[in-house]
Amino acid sequence: MVGLKPPEVPPTAAVKFFSAGTAACIADLCTFPLDTAKVRLQIQGEVRVPRSANTVEYRGVLGTLSTMVRTEGPRSLYSGLVAGLQRQMGFASIRIGLYDSVKQLYTPKGAESTGLLARLLAGCTTGAVAVTCAQPTDVVKVRFQALGALPESNRRYSGTVDAYRTIAREEGVRGLWRGTLPNIARNAIINCGELVTYDLIKDTLLRAQLMTGDDGTGDTAPRPTPLPKSLTAILPPPDNVPCHFVAAFGAGFCATVVASPVDVVKTRYMNSSPGQYRNVPSCLLALLLHHGIAGLYKGFVPSFLRLGSWNVVMFISYEQLQRVAMLPRSTPP
Numbered sequence: 001m002v003g004l005k006p007p008e009v010p011p012t013a014a015v016k017f018f019s020a021g022t023a024a025c026i027a028d029l030c031t032f033p034l035d036t037a038k039v040r041l042q043i044q045g046e047v048r049v050p051r052s053a054n055t056v057e058y059r060g061v062l063g064t065l066s067t068m069v070r071t072e073g074p075r076s077l078y079s080g081l082v083a084g085l086q087r088q089m090g091f092a093s094i095r096i097g098l099y100d101s102v103k104q105l106y107t108p109k110g111a112e113s114t115g116l117l118a119r120l121l122a123g124c125t126t127g128a129v130a131v132t133c134a135q136p137t138d139v140v141k142v143r144f145q146a147l148g149a150l151p152e153s154n155r156r157y158s159g160t161v162d163a164y165r166t167i168a169r170e171e172g173v174r175g176l177w178r179g180t181l182p183n184i185a186r187n188a189i190i191n192c193g194e195l196v197t198y199d200l201i202k203d204t205l206l207r208a209q210l211m212t213g214d215d216g217t218g219d220t221a222p223r224p225t226p227l228p229k230s231l232t233a234i235l236p237p238p239d240n241v242p243c244h245f246v247a248a249f250g251a252g253f254c255a256t257v258v259a260s261p262v263d264v265v266k267t268r269y270m271n272s273s274p275g276q277y278r279n280v281p282s283c284l285l286a287l288l289l290h291h292g293i294a295g296l297y298k299g300f301v302p303s304f305l306r307l308g309s310w311n312v313v314m315f316i317s318y319e320q321l322q323r324v325a326m327l328p329r330s331t332p333p
Contacts, residue, residue: 004320006323017093019318021092023092024089028310035302036145040068040146041064043268080143083140092314099199102126124188124191127191136176140163143167193251194254197254201251205247244319252311253308255307255311264297265283268283
């Protein structure tokens with residue numbers, strides 16, 4: 001499996017923008033149950049959730065998924081999917097689709113390659129802009145994913161549109177942007193741990209010719225020094241699906257490690273009722289007092305399973321969608 005070859009004509013900013021949103025939606029459809037399990041594990045133990053003999057306890061990723069299916073039905077795994085897809089179309093399109101364009105703005109004119117600082121600045125910039133634009137969809141998504149953790153009488157929304165209206169009416173327009181600051185911090189970190197890591201790993205693989213060989217069409221990538229035929233026969237071609245898989249998996253792991261603490265605080269704060277926490281620091285303090293440092297990594301395994309698999313599906317889809325979109329322009333008349 002090598003996928004489509006890189007197009008001769010570079011993808012435009014518009015192609016990257018729409019490809020990123022579409023690829024993110026594909027990845028969400030594949031990994032949404034893991035994201036829901038992560039949210040349930042992160043909010044488990046919140047003070048406002050009534051504790052009783054009938055309180056559902058979640059243990060591990062598979063345990064959480066099986067408990068949800070048993071007690072709430074299979075549809076609960078995709079609770080909040082509509083808001084999630086809305087979020088990805090607005091969110092991923094900006095933070096991923098515009099990353100390369102913003103990276104070029106930070107790259108000094110005449111530079112042979114983009115430095116680490118320019119990549120980090122681009123990741124922080126697109127992540128912050130994306131959160132500012134798409135925060136309401138994230139708030140609604142988290143609220144729906146957390147619904148099953150509450151008693152039936154405490155479920156507040158009948159649908160996605162009703163959730164937007166109810167939050168705006170009861171909490172004000174500011175309620176739709178609840179948790180924006182921790183979400184900006186989270187996504188700046190995730191963008192740097194995800195996009196920058198993917199960018200660096202992929203660039204390193206291509207520059208070092210670590211994944212170079214015959215692509216099955218008789219063409220081989222140019223190399224500074226010829227490789228032995230015994231190696232070129234077994235190594236995959238450059239800038240292809242295996243290369244994207246390795247880079248995306250590494251990006252998912254790095255993003256999970258650095259972003260989990262902020263993600264836990266963001267999820268709890270966004271899911272909180274008005275007045276439960278005075279601000280983000282008070283939410284962090286309450287978490288540390290009740291669960292210690294380990295509380296910052298609640299749901300780490302589903303977070304990694306979700307982010308790792310999400311990155312693999314998203315980046316592979318993203319690269320291939322760009323190539324499909326540019327294929328007519330690369331084909332000679």
